[in-house]
Amino acid sequence: MSLLDGSALAALPAHAQLLLAHGDVPTGGARTGVLLAAIGLGAFHGLNPGMGWLFATSFGLQERNRAAIVRSMLPIAVGHELSVLPVAVATAVFASQATRAVVVGVLAVLLVGFGTYLLLRRRHFRWVGMRLSARQLAWWSFLMSTATGAGLMLAPFIAGGSGGDHVLEHALSGSLWTAVLAAIVHGLSMLVVATTVALAVYSIFGLRILRTAWVNMDRIWAIAFIGAGVFVWLG
Amino acid sequence: MTTWKPDPTFYPSPGLAMEGPTEDLAYVASFWRDEGEPQKDALAVVDVDPASDRYGSVVGWCEMPNVGDELHHHGWNACSSALCPNNPHPHVERRYLLMMGLRSSRIHFVDVKSDPRNPTIAKIIEPEDYKKASGYSRPHTAHCGPEGIYVTNLGTAEGDEGPGGIALLDHDTFQVKGQWEKDRGSQYLAYDFWWHLNRDVMVTSEWGTPSMIENGVNPELLLANKYGHKIHFFDLRTRKHLQEVDLGAQHQMALELRPSHDPNKEYGFLGVVISTEDLSGSIWCWYKDGDEFKARKIFTVPAEPADPDLLPPALKPFGAVPPLITDIDLSVDDKFLYVSCFGTGEAIQLDVTDPFNPVKTGSLRCGGIVSKAAHPSQPDEPLAGAPQMVEISRDGKRVYWTNSLYGAWDDQFYPDGVGAWMIKADIDTENGGMSLDERFFPHGADFRGNRVHQTHLGGGDASSDSYCFS
Numbered sequence: 001m002s003l004l005d006g007s008a009l010a011a012l013p014a015h016a017q018l019l020l021a022h023g024d025v026p027t028g029g030a031r032t033g034v035l036l037a038a039i040g041l042g043a044f045h046g047l048n049p050g051m052g053w054l055f056a057t058s059f060g061l062q063e064r065n066r067a068a069i070v071r072s073m074l075p076i077a078v079g080h081e082l083s084v085l086p087v088a089v090a091t092a093v094f095a096s097q098a099t100r101a102v103v104v105g106v107l108a109v110l111l112v113g114f115g116t117y118l119l120l121r122r123r124h125f126r127w128v129g130m131r132l133s134a135r136q137l138a139w140w141s142f143l144m145s146t147a148t149g150a151g152l153m154l155a156p157f158i159a160g161g162s163g164g165d166h167v168l169e170h171a172l173s174g175s176l177w178t179a180v181l182a183a184i185v186h187g188l189s190m191l192v193v194a195t196t197v198a199l200a201v202y203s204i205f206g207l208r209i210l211r212t213a214w215v216n217m218d219r220i221w222a223i224a225f226i227g228a229g230v231f232v233w234l235g
Numbered sequence: 236m237t238t239w240k241p242d243p244t245f246y247p248s249p250g251l252a253m254e255g256p257t258e259d260l261a262y263v264a265s266f267w268r269d270e271g272e273p274q275k276d277a278l279a280v281v282d283v284d285p286a287s288d289r290y291g292s293v294v295g296w297c298e299m300p301n302v303g304d305e306l307h308h309h310g311w312n313a314c315s316s317a318l319c320p321n322n323p324h325p326h327v328e329r330r331y332l333l334m335m336g337l338r339s340s341r342i343h344f345v346d347v348k349s350d351p352r353n354p355t356i357a358k359i360i361e362p363e364d365y366k367k368a369s370g371y372s373r374p375h376t377a378h379c380g381p382e383g384i385y386v387t388n389l390g391t392a393e394g395d396e397g398p399g400g401i402a403l404l405d406h407d408t409f410q411v412k413g414q415w416e417k418d419r420g421s422q423y424l425a426y427d428f429w430w431h432l433n434r435d436v437m438v439t440s441e442w443g444t445p446s447m448i449e450n451g452v453n454p455e456l457l458l459a460n461k462y463g464h465k466i467h468f469f470d471l472r473t474r475k476h477l478q479e480v481d482l483g484a485q486h487q488m489a490l491e492l493r494p495s496h497d498p499n500k501e502y503g504f505l506g507v508v509i510s511t512e513d514l515s516g517s518i519w520c521w522y523k524d525g526d527e528f529k530a531r532k533i534f535t536v537p538a539e540p541a542d543p544d545l546l547p548p549a550l551k552p553f554g555a556v557p558p559l560i561t562d563i564d565l566s567v568d569d570k571f572l573y574v575s576c577f578g579t580g581e582a583i584q585l586d587v588t589d590p591f592n593p594v595k596t597g598s599l600r601c602g603g604i605v606s607k608a609a610h611p612s613q614p615d616e617p618l619a620g621a622p623q624m625v626e627i628s629r630d631g632k633r634v635y636w637t638n639s640l641y642g643a644w645d646d647q648f649y650p651d652g653v654g655a656w657m658i659k660a661d662i663d664t665e666n667g668g669m670s671l672d673e674r675f676f677p678h679g680a681d682f683r684g685n686r687v688h689q690t691h692l693g694g695g696d697a698s699s700d701s702y703c704f705s
């Protein structure tokens with residue numbers, strides 16, 4: 001089994017089309033695309049051992065019960081959501097108020113820049129402490145998600161689905177709603193996938209799987225950022 | 236640079252570590268001690284693969300560039316703790332051994348992965364840089380953990396006194412990040428440390444400041460009970476002192492700390508070198524009682540009466556050989572504790588399945604101040620030194636010992652020379668029991684006249700890794 005299902009990479013070309021789509025408010029098709037992308041990225045985050053499920057599994061192993069896994073996944077998902085939601089909203093606001101050329105330029109630079117930074121930096125996220133309250137767990141998840149730019153990857157989809165330089169108020173309300181919806185759907189997808197994987201490793205696969213199936217998702221994620229930036233620019 | 240797949244020598248749990256492959260190389264710190272021509276300290280690579288033609292011999296060397304570092308303990312840049320879920324970074328490599336000069340305060344990062352039999356020095360932190368950045372000197376033990384590499388030190392940056400404590404090094408850049416403690420409380424003396432990762436607890440122990448040890452054990456200080464006799468508990472997250480446990484002033488030199496490998500347990504073992512009441516050595520178990528840590532003496536090794544004529548000057552007045560418990564090591568399954576008696580030459584195996592009620596399941600002798608017991612492969616050759624630094628294979632089936640304690644202290648207890656030897660025993664992991672391997676006895680000139688101290692096994696061993704899963 002591989003922990004990488006390719007959802008993030010497979011989703012990449014889609015948003016290039018989304019960016020080309022025009023309209024005052026997100027069309028039904030565009031909105032569906034945004035939501036699908038949000039689900040896919042959420043699933044990718046859910047699969048990544050470093051973003052929550054492994055922590056939840058460890059609580060299950062410490063307390064020797066599955067309930068501890070589910071109980072700890074909730075604050076982890078909340079922390080993730082709190083990291084993603086503001087970025088999604090900010091993107092929608094920005095995309096509705098700037099010209100398309102500016103949006104494309106800024107996004108492409110941000111994505112390529114952040115991806116390059118992730119790829120080249122020698123230090124990784126650090127956190128000391130295993131005994132955490134629910135609030136601390138949410139804070140951990142928020143920091144982990146923010147450090148890896150979890151919300152930023154949603155930006156090209158949300159920007160692509162927003163209205164661009166048309167009737168401002170109308171476009172803003174529509175794209176804001178889409179952004180909020182996308183962030184929530186993303187968080188739910190992350191929660192469902194992470195909980196499922198945490199339970200599966202706890203009950204079926206065992207920790208042994210970490211030794212073989214844990215591909216370097218951080219590096220894949222960094223490369224995906226650069227790819228997304230390039231697509232935005234070319235799209 | 237990170238890798239695509241996790242380092243294969245990282246194990247999520249002690250149980251999985253025990254399933255890992257058998258070690259084929261051992262890395263042994265060797266140092267020169269003022270005998271004959273000046274010679275460089277070196278990392279010796281010993282072949283421990285029984286199927287190999289060169290089994291039991293030194294097959295590689297990595298010399299340190301300076302003279303007089305006194306290599307002592309060493310540690311890995313990264314280990315199984317990289318899989319811990321709060322801070323996972325499994326795509327770094329277990330590649331470098333930190334070879335620390337206990338006298339010089341120089342730290343060498345030795346690459347043992349590029350060519351495991353011919354390790355090379357990748358980076359050196361010079362003493363002045365290390366002292367300036369860490370605030371400490373005389374680095375002793377290193378462990379790989381959540382914030383990077385933690386190193387205990389016996390002294391402060393300037394002079395030969397305390398407080399000793401822990402420095403933090405970045406495991407990616409090898410930069411010294413500084414002093415670890417934010418509030419050291421009553422802790423002043425330093426020696427060993429380790430932790431209960433899942434409980435956010437660090438444990439530290441006490442030996443003495445550099446002035447108390449570098450010229451040999453000071454009998455006046457010892458009889459005045461001035462050496463360390465406490466262990467300290469810190470919050471690993473806030474870096475603040477939580478509690479001290481005083482064993483009683485007569486229990487001099489609280490050295491090696493061996494916490495349970497199972498992260499769901501919260502106890503560990505401590506070796507005390509000598510009691511000034513009766514010269515015995517003792518093993519203690521620390522444990523949690525409610526919110527408080529406590530420690531209980533669980534095993535005592537008495538001194539052995541001896542003819543004063545056979546004793547070195549320091550021991551003649553006592554007419555006995557103290558056991559001198561200078562190292563202990565706990566098997567990865569937390570079942571057997573190995574106890575080294577540097578005075579009597581005895582190596583003891585205790586079944587500590589019930590930590591408060593250990594059962595002695597094995598004993599062997601090599602060297603010893605009076606016994607001078609020979610190795611079975613060379614029964615006519617009396618040995619100096621004793622089983623001292625002890626290392627256990629991941630699966631618990633093989634145990635290795637080297638025979639030097641610390642240059643200046645070797646000279647006091649073995650004034651006619653301590654020599655250099657390494658031995659190995661095969662272990663009955665079911666019922667207990669140890670039997671010396673007659674095929675394994677690198678000694679003397681095999682180590683080029685250097686003395687031998689800590690061993691680490693390729694891919695990790697019982698004293699190198701900590702785990703977050705059970």
